[in-house]
Amino acid sequence: MQRTAICPGSFDPVTMGHVDIIERGLKIFDRIIVTILTNPVKNYLFNLEERMEMLADGLKGFEGQVEIDHYDGLLVDYAAKRKADAILRGMRAVSDFEYEFQMALMNRKLNREVQTVFLMTSLRWIYTSSSIIKEAAKFGGDVENMLPSLAHQRLMEKFGFPNPAS
16 A cells, blocks of 8 residues: 655745655655645745746656645645645754644644654754745855755746856
């Protein structure tokens, strides 16, 4: 029986921390559906199509094991619809725990069949988040090694910096 996990997020943009969690998650699950969830209260830097394209670039090499999708409802409903066994979440620090724990408990209340699995982020990526990377990039900070190549290129373009590859 194939074990499937949903790895949700906004991925605005995808970071190497995200890639790390997905890669390590594939040691536990046979298949991971990386799902961009739409949060109507968030203002995204990248539109859905751009985020899906950057995810596809960042997850090259995992074809057949990883699927990229999007959803705008309850995560547990999506997980049930996709017949997923678990929700895969990464945690960077203790500060993530309270929010993630509350979400996991609510998801469990809504659907007892879908488990939540937490993976601690690798030490190399523990300080990174899409928000912090965007903030640094906005002011010209060097964030190249924190993002897959297309995500880095697109982020620099959004903030009006020349493409370093040109």
